[in-house]
Amino acid sequence: MNIILTRPLNDTENLMQELFKLGHKIMHIPTLKISSANLNPIEINKFKALVFTSSNAVRNLKVKDNKKDIICFCVGSITEKIARANGFTKTISASGNVNALKNLILNSKELKKNDKLAYICGDKITLELDKELGREGFKVKKIINYFSEKITSLNDANIDLIKKYPPNVIFVYSLRSAESFNS
Numbered sequence: 001m002n003i004i005l006t007r008p009l010n011d012t013e014n015l016m017q018e019l020f021k022l023g024h025k026i027m028h029i030p031t032l033k034i035s036s037a038n039l040n041p042i043e044i045n046k047f048k049a050l051v052f053t054s055s056n057a058v059r060n061l062k063v064k065d066n067k068k069d070i071i072c073f074c075v076g077s078i079t080e081k082i083a084r085a086n087g088f089t090k091t092i093s094a095s096g097n098v099n100a101l102k103n104l105i106l107n108s109k110e111l112k113k114n115d116k117l118a119y120i121c122g123d124k125i126t127l128e129l130d131k132e133l134g135r136e137g138f139k140v141k142k143i144i145n146y147f148s149e150k151i152t153s154l155n156d157a158n159i160d161l162i163k164k165y166p167p168n169v170i171f172v173y174s175l176r177s178a179e180s181f182n183s
Contacts, residue, residue, distance in 0.1 A: 002165040006031045031180035033149045048115035055082040057120040060146040098127045113137035150180035
């Protein structure tokens with residue numbers, strides 16, 4: 001099977017290896033370029049928990065203190081894996097979407113209403129999670145720590161590969177990624 005993966009390489013490397021071992025032809029065509037927001041380090045000790053809606057939010061996190069035992073709510077298993085690789089020890093993973101993450105936070109025994117949460121995300125989001133959680137009684141600070149830019153052109157080598165091996169499956173991981181891919 002011919003498969004196109006659209007996530008950045010550091011998010012899809014393991015999947016690429018596994019699919020390749022199974023005999024599939026893999027094309028890596030990222031659809032978003034990620035860049036850091038270049039913020040001052042965050043004082044995470046001011047918050048009861050951190051909320052990450054992507055692995056890029058974790059990768060671009062700069063902290064002032066080294067309190068790695070803070071509760072981290074992660075949108076999915078990849079984000080949780082990156083948080084753990086960055087030294088965070090109290091991670092909780094949702095099923096990979098923001099609504100599940102919201103429900104996980106609302107039903108957490110670890111949190112109480114009025115707790116301060118840091119919602120760490122990119123500049124483009126699908127749900128105003130900070131506002132949703134605010135309506136539920138939490139004090140949420142939204143911190144945009146990375147930017148995503150659509151990649152809307154293919155180089156000649158990728159065009160030739162797609163012509164030679166038309167894809168049977170294309171893995172697209174977000175609405176923004178799909179919009180970029182369609183462009």
